[in-house]
Amino acid sequence: MTKEQGAAAIEAILFTMGDSVSVSALCNATDQDLSDVREQIKYLKEKYDREESGIGLIELEDSFQLCTKSEMYEYLIKVAKTPKKVVLTDALMETLSIIAYKQPITRLDVERIRGVNSDHAVNRLVEFNLVQELGRLDAPGRPLLFGTTEQFLRSFGVKSLDELPTLDAVRVEEFKQEAEQEISVKLDI
């Protein structure tokens, strides 16, 4: 077996096995002695060291394994993980607006306002670094309090929370009147 043939056989074995393969196993499989195999491994290593190779050879306690070169990770990431497009859903926007205006606020109070369990939404907003824990409420169960982050201010272009548009006082008054009217109308029946 020539050096090239031996190297090819070793390459094929390492490729197929995936895991590391001991030098002795390589000797057995190719029916060669240690020195030949070592020489072929060296030859392989030189081949992989060239720029045109995306594969590398690592040695682990007299065993060898093929791996991709770490410079290749940026390409692998694009194939292995299709980047997912993240956007704020309506549920997330609602939750964010409640936290922004009512902070510091507990999960339970968010849920009370939205009328649905909002744990997932709050967690996502924390993941996105738009919302953070501010401490705990001094009440039974000591629930976590949430508020907005600096990233929130940055993303929404506000310098401070004071700059949040205030709730339109007129509109709030309108709501109340509407509600009162409805009550009287219904009571008239």
Next chain:
Amino acid sequence: MTKEQGAAAIEAILFTMGDSVSVSALCNATDQDLSDVREQIKYLKEKYDREESGIGLIELEDSFQLCTKSEMYEYLIKVAKTPKKVVLTDALMETLSIIAYKQPITRLDVERIRGVNSDHAVNRLVEFNLVQELGRLDAPGRPLLFGTTEQFLRSFGVKSLDELPTLDAVRVEEFKQEAEQEISVKLDI
């Protein structure tokens, strides 16, 4: 990106993914256009064709996959668990060849050609992932249409369906000539 760098990236991707990767996925991951990727694949292929390489590159309908060269098989069977060979019975082979050449084809048409119910054979081929459903025929009963899979191409060493071995035109011609000669010779009933 140089040709060498591109080839290295593609090699790393194919090595990592194990499965076949489409050319378009390679273009996306390496952020290159088709012609560059094709050139780099060609470069890789040349590299693998050299004697010192135990790895080969196969093409399957515009997708690419790394595999060991068949000359390496003798070393690999000593170390690697070789995949269980799918031994196809005559009935399965017949059915497979009909589906391969006539796809998309319904179960009924397979049966018509073989002269025997082939449901079982078709189902087995689907189980072996050699045949897949391709959709439904726009005809009464909307019967399923079957065709071959990528695994079929891989198992039979064909790059694309166009590359399926064609029926020997010479043989067909022979049949016909024989028949014409014997038209005069009337058969004995």
Next chain:
Amino acid sequence: MALEVKLQAFEGPLDLLLHLIDKNKIDIYDIPIAVITEQYMEYIRAMQKDDMEVTSEFLVMAATLVDIKCKMLLPKEVNEEGEEEDPRAELVEKLLEYKMYKFMADELRERQMDADTHLYRKRNIPDEVMSYEEPLDYEQLIGDANLAKLNSIFQALLKRQEDKVDPIRSKFGKIEKEAVDIDQKTEYVKNFIREHNRFSFRALLEKQHSKVEIIVTFMVILEAMKTGELTIEQEETFGEIMISSNVYG
């Protein structure tokens, strides 16, 4: 003709026919139907004797062969173009098509043997790649959301919350569940039956107020009817339903 060869399994009637054609070294285009039919029938008989499953497909082919044999003995049929039709033509075509795929199957099998010597690799994505998280693109995340939108969403939420409060119901103190004691009701209806002997269903229902009471009453009547305590009459459609007691009357 004696069958000396051990019966082999055939992949259907066409496979058997091809075998016979091959064995007799005859031209597929010029099948001596009489000979082939004899041999085919011989096989079918042998198959049956060996208790092999002789499927309908084999029998259909036998019938087809006999049919062709008959046609060949009769004067030739002539088609629209005035050409003589060979009764074997259709069979020959089928046989040829089948033979072609059988041939290709062998061809494919050879290729499979070559292809089987290639080994592949399992997917093996490095941990560094798997654990990688793409940095969040805030511009994309926020999209067209801005302060005004945040504000209007919050306002809408507040309004929705107020709407949720039913102004009337919220004024009620407590709403109590109407309890209908089925046993009591049953007892009441039975008493009614005992007291009235013969009465209209309407008269009974007039004493009931809620839906549940009506349902229970109806069920008690049905039950009493089943056990034969009551007889029910209705003279015409939508007429008065009269109930009379059989037990207490």
